[in-house]
Amino acid sequence: MTEPTIFELSSPGRQGVRFPVSDVPEVEVPAEFRRKDLPLPELAEIDVVRHFTRISQKNYAIDLGFYPLGSCTMKYNPKINEETSRLPGFAFTHPLQPEDTVQGNLYLMYTLQEWLKEIAGFAGVSLQPAAGAHGELTGVLIIQKYHADRGDTQRTRILIPDSAHGTNPASSAMSGFEVVHLPSDARGNVDLNALRELCDERLAGLMLTNPNTLGLFDENVTAVIEMVHSAGGLVYGDGANLNALLGIVRPGDLGFDIMHINLHKTFSTPHGGGGPGSGPVAVAPALVEYLPDPVVAIIEPGSEDLPPLYGYAHPAKSIGRVKAFNGHFGMLVRAYTYISMHGKEGLRNIAEKSVLNANYLLAKIKGVYHLPYDRRCMHEFVVEGMWPDAPGIRAFDIAKRLIDYNFHPPTNYFPLIVHEALMIEPTETESLETLDAFADAMLKIAVEARENPDLLHEAPHNAPVGRCDEVRAAKQLILRARKA
Amino acid sequence: MFTPHTPKDVEVMLKTIGIEKVEDLFTEIPEKYRFPELKLPLGLTEMEAAEELESIANANGSTKTLLNFIGAGAYDHYVPAVVDMLLRRGEFYTAYTPYQPEISQGTLQAIFEYQSLICELTGMDVANASHYDGATAAAEAVILAYHHFKGKRTKFLLSRAVNPQYREVVRTYMRGNQAVSILGDDPETGIDASMDKLIAQIDAETGLVMVQYPDFFGRVIDYKPLIEAAHNAGALVAVAVNPTALGILTPPGEIGADIVFGEGQPLGIPLSFGGPYLGIFAVTNDLLRKISGRLVGETVDNAGRLAYVLTLTAREQHIRREKASSNICTNQGLMALASTIYLSLLGKKGFEAVSNLCYQKAHYAAAQISAIQGYKQVFSETPFFHEFVIRSPQPAAHLLEDLRAYDILGGYDLSKDYPELDNCLLIAVTEKIAKEDIDLLHDALIEVTHD
Ligand SMILES: Cc1ncc(COP(=O)(O)O)c(C=O)c1O
Numbered sequence A: 001m002t003e004p005t006i007f008e009l010s011s012p013g014r015q016g017v018r019f020p021v022s023d024v025p026e027v028e029v030p031a032e033f034r035r036k037d038l039p040l041p042e043l044a045e046i047d048v049v050r051h052f053t054r055i056s057q058k059n060y061a062i063d064l065g066f067y068p069l070g071s072c073t074m075k076y077n078p079k080i081n082e083e084t085s086r087l088p089g090f091a092f093t094h095p096l097q098p099e100d101t102v103q104g105n106l107y108l109m110y111t112l113q114e115w116l117k118e119i120a121g122f123a124g125v126s127l128q129p130a131a132g133a134h135g136e137l138t139g140v141l142i143i144q145k146y147h148a149d150r151g152d153t154q155r156t157r158i159l160i161p162d163s164a165h166g167t168n169p170a171s172s173a174m175s176g177f178e179v180v181h182l183p184s185d186a187r188g189n190v191d192l193n194a195l196r197e198l199c200d201e202r203l204a205g206l207m208l209t210n211p212n213t214l215g216l217f218d219e220n221v222t223a224v225i226e227m228v229h230s231a232g233g234l235v236y237g238d239g240a241n242l243n244a245l246l247g248i249v250r251p252g253d254l255g256f257d258i259m260h261i262n263l264h265k266t267f268s269t270p271h272g273g274g275g276p277g278s279g280p281v282a283v284a285p286a287l288v289e290y291l292p293d294p295v296v297a298i299i300e301p302g303s304e305d306l307p308p309l310y311g312y313a314h315p316a317k318s319i320g321r322v323k324a325f326n327g328h329f330g331m332l333v334r335a336y337t338y339i340s341m342h343g344k345e346g347l348r349n350i351a352e353k354s355v356l357n358a359n360y361l362l363a364k365i366k367g368v369y370h371l372p373y374d375r376r377c378m379h380e381f382v383v384e385g386m387w388p389d390a391p392g393i394r395a396f397d398i399a400k401r402l403i404d405y406n407f408h409p410p411t412n413y414f415p416l417i418v419h420e421a422l423m424i425e426p427t428e429t430e431s432l433e434t435l436d437a438f439a440d441a442m443l444k445i446a447v448e449a450r451e452n453p454d455l456l457h458e459a460p461h462n463a464p465v466g467r468c469d470e471v472r473a474a475k476q477l478i479l480r481a482r483k484a
Numbered sequence B: 001m002f003t004p005h006t007p008k009d010v011e012v013m014l015k016t017i018g019i020e021k022v023e024d025l026f027t028e029i030p031e032k033y034r035f036p037e038l039k040l041p042l043g044l045t046e047m048e049a050a051e052e053l054e055s056i057a058n059a060n061g062s063t064k065t066l067l068n069f070i071g072a073g074a075y076d077h078y079v080p081a082v083v084d085m086l087l088r089r090g091e092f093y094t095a096y097t098p099y100q101p102e103i104s105q106g107t108l109q110a111i112f113e114y115q116s117l118i119c120e121l122t123g124m125d126v127a128n129a130s131h132y133d134g135a136t137a138a139a140e141a142v143i144l145a146y147h148h149f150k151g152k153r154t155k156f157l158l159s160r161a162v163n164p165q166y167r168e169v170v171r172t173y174m175r176g177n178q179a180v181s182i183l184g185d186d187p188e189t190g191i192d193a194s195m196d197k198l199i200a201q202i203d204a205e206t207g208l209v210m211v212q213y214p215d216f217f218g219r220v221i222d223y224k225p226l227i228e229a230a231h232n233a234g235a236l237v238a239v240a241v242n243p244t245a246l247g248i249l250t251p252p253g254e255i256g257a258d259i260v261f262g263e264g265q266p267l268g269i270p271l272s273f274g275g276p277y278l279g280i281f282a283v284t285n286d287l288l289r290k291i292s293g294r295l296v297g298e299t300v301d302n303a304g305r306l307a308y309v310l311t312l313t314a315r316e317q318h319i320r321r322e323k324a325s326s327n328i329c330t331n332q333g334l335m336a337l338a339s340t341i342y343l344s345l346l347g348k349k350g351f352e353a354v355s356n357l358c359y360q361k362a363h364y365a366a367a368q369i370s371a372i373q374g375y376k377q378v379f380s381e382t383p384f385f386h387e388f389v390i391r392s393p394q395p396a397a398h399l400l401e402d403l404r405a406y407d408i409l410g411g412y413d414l415s416k417d418y419p420e421l422d423n424c425l426l427i428a429v430t431e432k433i434a435k436e437d438i439d440l441l442h443d444a445l446i447e448v449t450h451d
Helices: A045-056 A079-084 A103-120 A132-149 A167-174 A192-198 A221-230 A285-290 A329-368 A395-404 A432-451 A453-457 A470-476 B007-017 B022-026 B046-058 B081-087 B105-122 B134-148 B164-176 B224-232 B243-247 B285-290 B317-323 B333-370 B396-406 B435-448
Strands: A124-126 A157-161 A178-182 A203-209 A234-239 A258-261 A281-283 A295-300 A309-313 A381-384 A421-424 B155-158 B181-183 B206-213 B236-241 B259-263 B279-283 B296-300 B306-310 B376-378 B387-391 B424-428
Touching (some): A045 B081, A045 B333, A103 A281, A124 A285, A124 A295, A132 A167, A132 A285, A167 B317, A192 A221, A329 A381, A329 A421, A395 A421, A395 A432, A395 A453, A432 A453, B105 B279, B134 B259, B155 B164, B206 B224, B224 B236, B236 B243
Parallel strands (some): B236 B259
Antiparallel strands (some): A381 A421, B259 B279, B296 B306, B376 B387
């Protein structure tokens, strides 16, 4: 059922919440600045609660079911995180409070920096970036300044594999670099011959996602990194897929120079219907002084009876601030809670179970869905959502039909190098029963595609709305509510 | 921990895959680096973690335990219970970006309503689904202007009275673009409310002029002459706003702003030590196709029912890659929802009331404090909203330190960012501050002042 907008629900004179009357002498707001009309809706509290509760019920979510959205790591979001991040001692601290009044916050940030360094194998971490793409921008700006400081200004190119996420080329372009595309080889690895040819004095760096967006661990990763390093370039790691590597291998050990870490993927902070995320950036020793300003440090070491004094430190060659204040602190508290509950053994278990789940699911649907790069996968895999004997069926149709089976569809049409891509990431928090049920649905859909293709074309059948007219949306462009 | 696998499940799964043990899944990882021993503590149970986090939180002073007058870009407002109750619905916070509209109508409708509310509040035509925060929205405004003029206008003027952190972030974002110069915020141009020296720098090279409303010092300045000068030179104007002020003040959209952006934290989002917050971003219809970030539009489904979808996605990185208008992907969805609920709940009357309470109380505080011997309100001839500047007889840092003995966070020391404002304090007052609190600050100031 269509839910009216809050503007349509408005009735003049209603007010959802009241505030105390002023307890100070009244002063006039200067007439020349006084707003004439404030066209906000007017609703009672119950109207607001029902409205947002009702629209919430039109969403699919992890708390409702399986969400195998590749590259997004839609794992279960532990409820305790929502409690700890709202503790008054955290939630009611102002970002500009004097350091000695926020020693708890600074301790938490310092410790999280240390843990992320240890987990990913790096020498320094900034918690400032707000999301993955923001971390990329930070990292590429570090690459830019590193070369500029060395007088290496002819290094103007960043190499981006054809399987990369769209944010990688976008972040590089935003930082003033020329984007050069790097092909993949037949096994889904970086094409070493193509890379060799691009390794010249114009090379600033390479952005590499590993495991890549095909869910494959690059078999030549150390050779790739070495090649870029010997040409004087730096290697940026898109850490979107770090979930597969926790306790398995540390990207810093493999030679990556910079990497962002998505706390909203690997470390279970919720996606919030599109954000907020948190994208800390980790760097190798040579780049620690380039991190965004400030980082959290121990200002005075502790003693036997006194804890250390934590405070802000200012990296000497910093690229500057990338965000106001201290990053997404609320997300940092969630990630801290999550890591502290796992410890070293627990983290490795996450990676193991995520890779186990992906390989199990792959084994269940493999012969029926074509796997273009036929290798063992890491935490996710990409199959083709099409069959020669089911003309007219596309990945899109399969995705929509999965909704009828009460599953969230996988990512489709990414990565771009697979036709009709269906990118499936089950995550570690799903049970054998859930994986079996999903595999069954996938197999049934493959049969339906041949026997009753319209069932797919017309899907979903039981969602709050059917397929939406996106062309119309873009043509008529209604981007705000009509007022009642 | 949060993995449901029984040993028997694992056995079944390994058999189906055709391997013997879990370690066999990782043979492609270089052996030398495989299975590192992580130096981390042992995992805690939920009960232990809850206790530990509580003790860390308790090591902080907060606005619950200290009387707070710090603002400077983040404000301690009352957040009604409804906001967080609704945010905690798993249907909202455990969903991803609404890429599948059929099962994301809740998120999509909320964003559509958010866009609408921001348009009403700012007086603009189109709002996007959010940027990370006020500072990154400032950078996006500069990038928008740069693209709007196809790189031909390379001078960007930022008023010195724009939040210093915003200006720093703009410079960081633009550091890879050698052609661009960021000017206008030097001490020579200064912070005079007339804006004359800034206006004098607007020329045919200028792509954008950025000002703040109320500005970093809380001042409410008439930007009409500046906007007129910028438009005469063909430049765009971006106005950073504190949304709370727009409850009583004329919105920048009504005086000709091309871009209105700002920090949305005051709209129902906790201080939370600086984030996650909300980057508000709105433009005129003329700039609609230049706006970055997600947009939700209205349409119909295949049965003719009203539906919402992400639209004009061809501007975005997943389609346009290196030619995209921005690299933004994940944004501040849940925070935008918080502000949507907050504004819906307060509504026309409640929001105006909060805005007015801030105004009234700040004016009482300014009058009380500037009546203390040796204390003077700087810019006292310019109207202000809920923040004001006080020059004290001693360095602000000392004063703040002394006030701590009274459990008061007395404000923000301006001399750090503005050497010309030595001994100056930026004091913010919200609706949460009672008259007695202001009197307490007043009395404490008298006690800590010595000549
Ligand atoms: C591989 C990859 N890189 C980068 C990103 C961008 O991260 P964010 O959305 O947090 O900005 C994503 C997110 O979807 C991703 O999957």
